[in-house]
Amino acid sequence: QVQLVESGGGVVQPGGSLRLSCAASGFDFSFYGMHWVRQAPGRGLEWVAFIRYDGTNEYYADSVKGRHTMSRDNLKKILYVEMNSLRAEDTGIYYCAKDLLRGGAYPSYLDFWGQGTLVTVSS
Amino acid sequence: EIVMTQSPAALSVSPGERATLSCRASQSVGRNLVWYQQKPGQAPRLLVYGASTRATGTPPRFSGTGSGTEFTLTISSLQSEDCAVYFCQQYNDWITFGGGTKVEIK
Numbered sequence: 605q606v607q608l609v610e611s612g613g614g615v616v617q618p619g620g621s622l623r624l625s626c627a628a629s630g631f632d633f634s635f636y637g638m639h640w641v642r643q644a645p646g647r648g649l650e651w652v653a654f655i656r657y658d659g660t661n662e663y664y665a666d667s668v669k670g671r672h673t674m675s676r677d678n679l680k681k682i683l684y685v686e687m688n689s690l691r692a693e694d695t696g697i698y699y700c701a702k703d704l705l706r707g708g709a710y711p712s713y714l715d716f717w718g719q720g721t722l723v724t725v726s727s
Numbered sequence: 728e729i730v731m732t733q734s735p736a737a738l739s740v741s742p743g744e745r746a747t748l749s750c751r752a753s754q755s756v757g758r759n760l761v762w763y764q765q766k767p768g769q770a771p772r773l774l775v776y777g778a779s780t781r782a783t784g785t786p787p788r789f790s791g792t793g794s795g796t797e798f799t800l801t802i803s804s805l806q807s808e809d810c811a812v813y814f815c816q817q818y819n820d821w822i823t824f825g826g827g828t829k830v831e832i833k
Contacts, residue, residue, distance in 0.1 A: 639822075649763075649771065649814055651822040663821070699770055712818045713761040715782070717770035 606630040606716040608700050613721030620690050620725070626683040626700030626718055634658070634678035637703035639714055640685050642723075644696040653685065654703070654711040663711065667693075690725045697722050729753050729817055733825035739833040746802040748828045750815035755795045759819035762791055762800045765827075766811045774813070775800065807832055 612624040640652040653674045655662045662674045673686045683700050698721055701714035730753040740746045758778040763771035773782045775791035778798060788803045802809055810832055815825040
């Protein structure tokens with residue numbers, strides 16, 4: 605069965621950096637685009653970024669563009685997001701999620717989600 | 728950016744009664760709309776895709792309708808395990824989520 609396990613969350617000061625990881629299993633990781641989605645405490649969902657199945661393109665929400673960088677290692681089946689210049693508004697649970705479409709070049713919808721990792725940006 | 732607006736923000740329904748959740752898009756998204764269910768402390772779970780197709784494991788009491796800018800998720804006979812927050816999401820133009828509707832048992 606599909607499993608996505610995030611790690612790397614924690615408390616970081618404003619302006620700091622953090623790298624999140626997501627270990628995938630139970631599906632052909634290298635054939636599917638992947639997403640990061642975040643959820644501020646008690647709030648709704650915000651799409652953060654998407655990376656193509658082959659890692660050749662990434663797409664970002666305006667709120668993180670230029671600060672966050674998504675990447676993937678298809679051999680290790682791990683997804684990453686490097687988050688820099690962190691702000692208080694980046695606080696929340698970060699979920700990695702699998703895109704539905706096999707070989708999709710653009711984001712569609714998310715058919716499996718991990719349990720998330722909490723990022724807290726605070727001084 | 729396509730803005731997704733869900734209503735109501737919260738809904739209290741008696742067991743066995745019908746719950747109707749709405750999702751409106753600021754411009755047409757065709758049928759490129761999905762619904763997720765999120766229970767407390769859990770990740771969202773895909774419920775309906777393509778506006779009306781139930782995902783694997785979604786009980787038949789859940790039904791999605793609509794196209795263009797107006798969508799509805801109906802729970803025909805509310806069960807206690809349906810207490811959750813429901814989000815809609817469009818994927819016609821990148822990805823945006825609605826703010827969610829919290830469904831509670833009356």
